[in-house]
Each structure stands twice: as C-alpha cells, then as structure tokens.
Amino acid sequence: MEQLVKELHERNVGKILVNEPLARHTTMKIGGPADIMVIPNSTEGVLNTLELVKQHGTKWTAIGRGSNLLVSDKGIEGVVIKLGEGLDHLEVEGTKVSVEGGYPLIKLATLLSRQGLAGLEFAGGIPGSVGGAVYMNAGAHKSDMSEIVTRALVMFENGDVEWLNNKELEFSYRTSVLQKKRPGIVLKAELQLQEGNRDEVFARIQQNKDYRRDTQPWNYPCAGSIFRNPLPNYAGNLVEKAGLKGYKIGGAQISPMHGNFIVNTGNATAQDVLDLIAFIQREIKEKFNVEMHTEVEIIGRQ
Known part of the structure; x- marks a missing residue:
C-alpha cells in the first residue's frame, strides 16, 4: 500500500488520505476506515487512480457525497475514490445540461430552477451527487433521473470510458445497469430539461424541500430511505x-x-x-x- 500511495502522489491525482474514517464521509456518520481514500482533482485524476489501482491489483470502490450508503464498521479494503470537488464542472446551454459526477444534486436542482428550467424539481431535497443519483436512479415525487438523463459518461472497472445512452443505462426503480451488471463511475451526465416559468419551477422545488424537511428526520444523521417501496405498499x-x-x-x-x-x-x-x-x-x-x-x-x- 505504501508504494501505491507514493505513486498516487507522484501522479498528482488529487487529495490522498490513508486509513481515513468513512464516518467523516457518509451522511449517516457511520463507517470504519478506508485503506486509502483518493479525492480526485479531475477526470484525469480518476483515470490515473484507476490505472495505478489496476497495476497494483488493488480493490477499489467509488462513492459520492455518502448518502444512501451504509459502510461497515470494519471499513473498506483498498482504494475509495470519492467524487466531489474537482469533478463538479457544469455547463448549461438552453435546456441541455452537462454536469460532472461530483456536482451536488440539491445545488444543481436549485440552480436550474432559478433559471426557469423544469424537470429536476423532484431532486430538491435529495442529498448526494449527480453521479450517485444516476447510479441509483434517484427519485421522488413520482419522477426520477431516468426521466431527464439522455446519456452518461461512465468509467468502468478496467479503465475504459464510454458514453451510455438512456436505454443502455437500463434504468428501473432505484437502480441502473451500473450497480451490478456493468459496475462503473459516472464521470458526467447530460440532462434534457424543459423551459418553464421561473417562479413556478422555483416554487415547486421549494415545496418539495419543505415537504422533506417536515416529514423526514434530517436533523439526525441518516442515509435516506432504508427500504425500497414494496409496491403497491409503501x-x-x-x-x-x-x-x-x-x-x-x-x-x-x-x-x-x-x-x-x-x-x-x-x-x-x-x-x-x-x-x-x-x-x-x-x-x-x-x-x-x-x-x-x-x-x-x-x-x-x-
């Protein structure tokens, strides 16, 4: 592990932490140490990290903002790649949005609503990153990411990078192809929104935020919903x-x-x-x- 840490530093992949408690990086404030945590400073930083991890035959795990996550008390073996600052570039052209995987979802939803772009209001109270939201097909209020994601740039376990369109992402209830079938990291997502009335869109997102604040216990550390709804039950x-x-x-x-x-x-x-x-x-x-x-x-x- 010492040699891997040395090489990660030499490649300037980003911030590198050793034996880092994951309780510091999850919304539930629970979790043992990561052998090595890398917070990449760019997409290139992610690529270089995965390349070195592969060379050393080391296991790796990707996380975002640590919501919807329960980490073992014994921690995580190998390298944990945390997507955050450094992978949070945003471009908005009309109703098309290109956003990197580390961008905070609530921040994105609020920003776009203020520009009168409709379609992401459901995410107003969902903690986590854009990458994690695509990975889990995050949703609320009878909508989810599958409704707005046109394609995503994914880095797979072998280091290959590929665009997957909406159909290829195989979205279903709180899941996507990335969870088990084709594990990977969402580096970037492209979203298609609609023009709306700025005041109305912003009011809807505030309404969704207020609903979550009034009905869910965000005053305590938690991971969001623990169970999938066993429809038609909740x-x-x-x-x-x-x-x-x-x-x-x-x-x-x-x-x-x-x-x-x-x-x-x-x-x-x-x-x-x-x-x-x-x-x-x-x-x-x-x-x-x-x-x-x-x-x-x-x-x-x-």
Whole structure:
C-alpha cells in the first residue's frame, strides 16, 4: 500500500488520505476506515487512480457525497475514490445540461430552477451527487433521473470510458445497469430539461424541500430511505402499521417521524443498523407477509 500511495502522489491525482474514517464521509456518520481514500482533482485524476489501482491489483470502490450508503464498521479494503470537488464542472446551454459526477444534486436542482428550467424539481431535497443519483436512479415525487438523463459518461472497472445512452443505462426503480451488471463511475451526465416559468419551477422545488424537511428526520444523521417501496405498499407505512417507529437497537433508531428512515442517535454502529434492518424485515414478513429489500447500499468488509 505504501508504494501505491507514493505513486498516487507522484501522479498528482488529487487529495490522498490513508486509513481515513468513512464516518467523516457518509451522511449517516457511520463507517470504519478506508485503506486509502483518493479525492480526485479531475477526470484525469480518476483515470490515473484507476490505472495505478489496476497495476497494483488493488480493490477499489467509488462513492459520492455518502448518502444512501451504509459502510461497515470494519471499513473498506483498498482504494475509495470519492467524487466531489474537482469533478463538479457544469455547463448549461438552453435546456441541455452537462454536469460532472461530483456536482451536488440539491445545488444543481436549485440552480436550474432559478433559471426557469423544469424537470429536476423532484431532486430538491435529495442529498448526494449527480453521479450517485444516476447510479441509483434517484427519485421522488413520482419522477426520477431516468426521466431527464439522455446519456452518461461512465468509467468502468478496467479503465475504459464510454458514453451510455438512456436505454443502455437500463434504468428501473432505484437502480441502473451500473450497480451490478456493468459496475462503473459516472464521470458526467447530460440532462434534457424543459423551459418553464421561473417562479413556478422555483416554487415547486421549494415545496418539495419543505415537504422533506417536515416529514423526514434530517436533523439526525441518516442515509435516506432504508427500504425500497414494496409496491403497491409503501415501506414507511408498513413499518408504522407494525408499530415499529421509535424502536432502537444500540444507537440506531427507526425514526419516530418516518418509518422508512433509520437515524444515528449519536453512537450507532453499522452493526446496530444492520441488526435493526434485519429486525424490521422479520417483523414485516411475519405481520404482512411482505419481503422488504434495502434501498440503502451496504458496502465494506464483512
């Protein structure tokens, strides 16, 4: 690992951190150390990092702003590539938007709404990066990224870079081809929005932000929705009907405000959260005969 760190520095790939606690980089404030964390300063920095990782036969994982993520207490083996500053270039031409993967999604949605561009209002309260949003097909308020993404520039595990169009991204409910079938990093996305009335678009995005603030526990560290909605049911409703809101294991608690959120009350471990997830799954299966599948991505050493 020391040699890899040395070579990463020599290539000037960006910021390099060793044994970096991932609790500092996730919205749930949970997670053990990354052996090496690289925060690339450019697309070239990502390319050079992956090239060196491949040469050393080292495992790698990509993260964005750390939302929708539960990292193991034992951390993550190998190199964690965090997309953020350095991969946040934005270009807007009419109703077409080109944005790099590290750009904050809420910031993008707010900025575009102020320009009267419609189509991204649903993302007004979704934390995370553009890259992560494409990867997960993030959505809310009956819309998602699949509605506006025309294509994405993806870097795959072998270092190849390729544009994938909307169809090739194989979007479906909270998922895309990038999660398992063709793992990769979203370096850039192109979006097609529509012209709208600036005041109306901005009002909608503020309404969505207010709704999230009033119904979801963002005053505590959390990862967003824990479970996919087992349609036609809604995960939060099932948890509430089962009388589980407020239930705690260790420092992890089912939010008293929203049944599909698990919050870190201050000292939660990843194992606390995993135990609470398993408890919910058992209870919902027993009471309603419904299988609950996680939406939050669970990564790291087991």
